[in-house]
Amino acid sequence: MEGKQYSECQIQNFEDSKVAVTEKDPIMRIKQPGDEIQEGMHGCEEKTTSETKSWSTGFLVNMESTVAEIDCVSIGVSSNDIDLSVLHPDSSSLPIMASLSEADDEESELHTWKKLGFEPTLPICLKFEDVTYKVPVKGEKTPDANKYILHGITGLVHPGEVLALMGPSGGGKTTLLNLLSGRIKLDSGTITYNNQPYSKSLKWRIGFVLQDDVAFPHLTVKETLTYAALLRLPNTLTMQQKKERATYVISELGLERCQNTVIGGTFFRGISGGERKRVCIANEILLNPSLLLLDEPTSGLDSTTALQIVKMLRNIARSGKTVVTTIHQPSSRLFSKFDKLILLGKGSSLYFGKASDAMLYFSSMGCSPLIAMNPAEFLIDLANGNIKDKSVPSDLEDKFFPRNNSLDMKHGELSQVDVHEYLVEAYAVKEAKLGKTKLIKPLLIDAEPRMKARSSTMEWGATWWDQFSILFRRGLKERRHEYFSCIRITQVFSTAIVMGLLWWRSDASSPKGLQDQAGLLFFISVFWAFFPMFTAIFTFPQERVMLAKERSVGMYRLSAYLLARMTSDLPLDLILPLVFLVIVYLMAGLKSTFTAFSLTMLTVFLSVVAAQGLGLTIGAAFMDVKKASTMASVIIMTSMLSGGFFIQKVPVFMSWVRYISFTYHTYRLLLKIHYGCSTGLDAESGSSCKSPFKGLRLDWDGMEVGTMVAMTVGYRILAYAFLRRMKLMTIN
Numbered sequence: 001m002e003g004k005q006y007s008e009c010q011i012q013n014f015e016d017s018k019v020a021v022t023e024k025d026p027i028m029r030i031k032q033p034g035d036e037i038q039e040g041m042h043g044c045e046e047k048t049t050s051e052t053k054s055w056s057t058g059f060l061v062n063m064e065s066t067v068a069e070i071d072c073v074s075i076g077v078s079s080n081d082i083d084l085s086v087l088h089p090d091s092s093s094l095p096i097m098a099s100l101s102e103a104d105d106e107e108s109e110l111h112t113w114k115k116l117g118f119e120p121t122l123p124i125c126l127k128f129e130d131v132t133y134k135v136p137v138k139g140e141k142t143p144d145a146n147k148y149i150l151h152g153i154t155g156l157v158h159p160g161e162v163l164a165l166m167g168p169s170g171g172g173k174t175t176l177l178n179l180l181s182g183r184i185k186l187d188s189g190t191i192t193y194n195n196q197p198y199s200k201s202l203k204w205r206i207g208f209v210l211q212d213d214v215a216f217p218h219l220t221v222k223e224t225l226t227y228a229a230l231l232r233l234p235n236t237l238t239m240q241q242k243k244e245r246a247t248y249v250i251s252e253l254g255l256e257r258c259q260n261t262v263i264g265g266t267f268f269r270g271i272s273g274g275e276r277k278r279v280c281i282a283n284e285i286l287l288n289p290s291l292l293l294l295d296e297p298t299s300g301l302d303s304t305t306a307l308q309i310v311k312m313l314r315n316i317a318r319s320g321k322t323v324v325t326t327i328h329q330p331s332s333r334l335f336s337k338f339d340k341l342i343l344l345g346k347g348s349s350l351y352f353g354k355a356s357d358a359m360l361y362f363s364s365m366g367c368s369p370l371i372a373m374n375p376a377e378f379l380i381d382l383a384n385g386n387i388k389d390k391s392v393p394s395d396l397e398d399k400f401f402p403r404n405n406s407l408d409m410k411h412g413e414l415s416q417v418d419v420h421e422y423l424v425e426a427y428a429v430k431e432a433k434l435g436k437t438k439l440i441k442p443l444l445i446d447a448e449p450r451m452k453a454r455s456s457t458m459e460w461g462a463t464w465w466d467q468f469s470i471l472f473r474r475g476l477k478e479r480r481h482e483y484f485s486c487i488r489i490t491q492v493f494s495t496a497i498v499m500g501l502l503w504w505r506s507d508a509s510s511p512k513g514l515q516d517q518a519g520l521l522f523f524i525s526v527f528w529a530f531f532p533m534f535t536a537i538f539t540f541p542q543e544r545v546m547l548a549k550e551r552s553v554g555m556y557r558l559s560a561y562l563l564a565r566m567t568s569d570l571p572l573d574l575i576l577p578l579v580f581l582v583i584v585y586l587m588a589g590l591k592s593t594f595t596a597f598s599l600t601m602l603t604v605f606l607s608v609v610a611a612q613g614l615g616l617t618i619g620a621a622f623m624d625v626k627k628a629s630t631m632a633s634v635i636i637m638t639s640m641l642s643g644g645f646f647i648q649k650v651p652v653f654m655s656w657v658r659y660i661s662f663t664y665h666t667y668r669l670l671l672k673i674h675y676g677c678s679t680g681l682d683a684e685s686g687s688s689c690k691s692p693f694k695g696l697r698l699d700w701d702g703m704e705v706g707t708m709v710a711m712t713v714g715y716r717i718l719a720y721a722f723l724r725r726m727k728l729m730t731i732n
């Protein structure tokens with residue numbers, strides 16, 4: 001097949017997608033009789049003059065019939081994009097192509113895709129040359145002990161193309177993708193976007209779909225995408241336009257059927273895996289990125305769903321975007337959808353070029369499948385150094401074996417390392433022969449002025465207030481299940497009823513009864529400090545990944561998020577204590593005046609928000625539920641013991657502890673509300689208010705309230721500072 005696999009076709013007229021094709025080199029051999037049926041690949045390189053567009057194409061199609069030759073390839077064309085299908089100048093002799101109907105489907109999909117009312121995308125030509133990345137080896141003392149994850153990777157992808165990064169697990173695909181996205185810094189080599197290095201302005205133009213992308217499990221697909229649109233799309237669009245964009249993307253990605261279904265999580269079902277991947281892609285597509293990077297968008301999906309996703313990516317690319325995706329084990333049909341391919345093995349490049357040429361490249365060095373094999377399987381095998389069921393290149397044989405060994409013996413003896421080394425060397429020779437500059441000669445795209453022009457206007461998608469209100473609404477929706485969570489409600493109800501029964505109609509007129517009631521008030525202080533604190537501890541560690549992801553794409557300000565998060569939690573945090581107190585109050589017979597009840601309620605609210613602040617701070621400081629809860633239990637113990645109920649006479653050097661204990665302040669406030677300022681002067685304490693408790697002043701001085709308010713605010717400021725630090729750690 002060598003030498004004849006390209007045809008030069010010129011398009012002279014492309015009205016209504018009808019094209020006239022003039023063939024300069026009419027023979028393109030697709031399949032020779034007796035060959036295994038090969039599944040299709042295509043690639044194209046566009047050359048544009050003022051009058052005509054021409055492509056040199058390499059194109060193989062699925063063929064059910066045994067056809068020796070086909071004269072030409074081509075072309076469904078619209079003004080900006082090309083979509084290849086197979087035609088023959090003499091349609092009467094056109095063989096039945098398995099892929100024809102599929103091409104028609106894609107054409108119509110492409111057509112609808114292009115109707116997207118998005119602003120034109122800035123085309124990005126991504127070029128990377130000699131990209132090397134290494135990490136220090138842990139435990140090695142010498143500064144030079146590094147593990148090379150990528151060695152000198154070179155490649156190029158144009159707008160309109162899909163570049164696949166393929167290779168075995170651990171080959172370095174994700175690392176390369178991260179480098180291309182600007183998330184991590186390369187050690188040597190260059191990565192350019194329209195011949196410019198990475199800059200902050202590009203952040204808005206690059207969409208990155210992570211391998212295990214995260215989404216809020218309790219939001220529906222529509223809610224997820226609408227909130228993302230409201231927060232991420234530029235301020236120049238109205239709220240209505242942003243919502244319309246979300247709706248449009250939902251329909252374009254075929255998510256209408258599941259738009260009202262929740263995303264789902266570990267313990268409850270939501271949308272399917274394929275739908276989830278599409279939601280993640282939709283999340284990035286919303287922004288109309290110029291460069292879309294995807295890490296394993298098809299992993300865990302069945303072959304039909306995976307094919308749908310890759311077709312969609314191809315259509316996205318055809319609408320003017322540059323798409324780079326990692327892929328594990330594509331089927332041959334799926335493989336045929338890629339324009340370019342980089343085959344990585346142990347961090348080295350084994351092939352870069354048109355996906356359709358990959359098999360030819362390896363066969364040109366004498367390495368072809370000996371049995372029927374999916375091209376992707378063949379390539380992954382090679383990248384793993386597995387030469388079984390493949391012809392062994394003579395150079396490889398000569399290099400590693402004496403001339404008189406039999407072939408079978410040789411197969412047995414060839415190690416994966418030998419094969420890998422040979423392929424790396426062979427590719428380096430090819431690169432040297434072709435010259436890297438030729439291999440990665442980019443199309444000239446004069447995008448610099450446009451790149452600069454929009455960079456400053458894309459800072460925040462919404463004003464601070466809008467961000468706050470959107471995040472507040474999203475928080476309410478995401479946690480609506482918690483508001484009606486049976487576990488929490490049962491916990492509070494049952495504790496209240498048990499307490500009410502234990503202190504049933506308690507009487508504070510006797511010293512013993514008074515002591516019992518003080519115990520009840522102390523328990524209320526403890527419960528409404530620890531319950532909200534423990535709930536708050538989980539907030540940031542649980543949302544850490546989501547927060548880091550959303551902040552890394554500049555979705556909102558941290559202050560807007562923090563305030564929205566705190567306020568959207570308040571309804572539940574205030575309703576539950578209210579219900580609790582009503583039950584306890586009625587059953588336990590506490591001071592039955594409206595003022596006493598209202599003040600008790602306010603005190604408990606204050607305790608809840610202060611304790612919540614501490615919980616948030618601990619969570620933000622550790623960002624790890626286990627560490628945070630260990631720390632919290634120590635604080636709780638200290639706070640409870642120094643609360644003033646168990647011990648009155650604390651050693652002087654430990655007396656300060658009580659002032660940072662909110663149990664202490666809450667307890668004292670409750671005592672003051674219920675027993676303070678009864679009559680006369682307290683002889684023992686010298687206070688103007690007579691206290692029924694020995695040595696305890698119960699006159700109002702505002703100290704407890706002041707301290708609790710200071711804690712409420714102070715802890716939140718601390719939490720903010722810790723979250724800011726997390727931002728520095730996780731986001732470039």
Ligand SMILES: Nc1ncnc2c1ncn2[C@@H]1O[C@H](COP(=O)(O)OP(=O)(O)OP(=O)(O)O)[C@@H](O)[C@H]1O
Nearest residue numbers: 135147149167168169170171172173174175176326
């Ligand atoms: N920060 C790091 N420190 C140490 N090793 C790392 C680091 N990042 C990546 N690696 C190693 O580099 C290699 C390539 O990792 P990478 O995640 O890029 O592979 P991959 O091809 O994407 O694999 P998979 O297909 O399984 O996701 C792996 O061996 C990985 O353990």
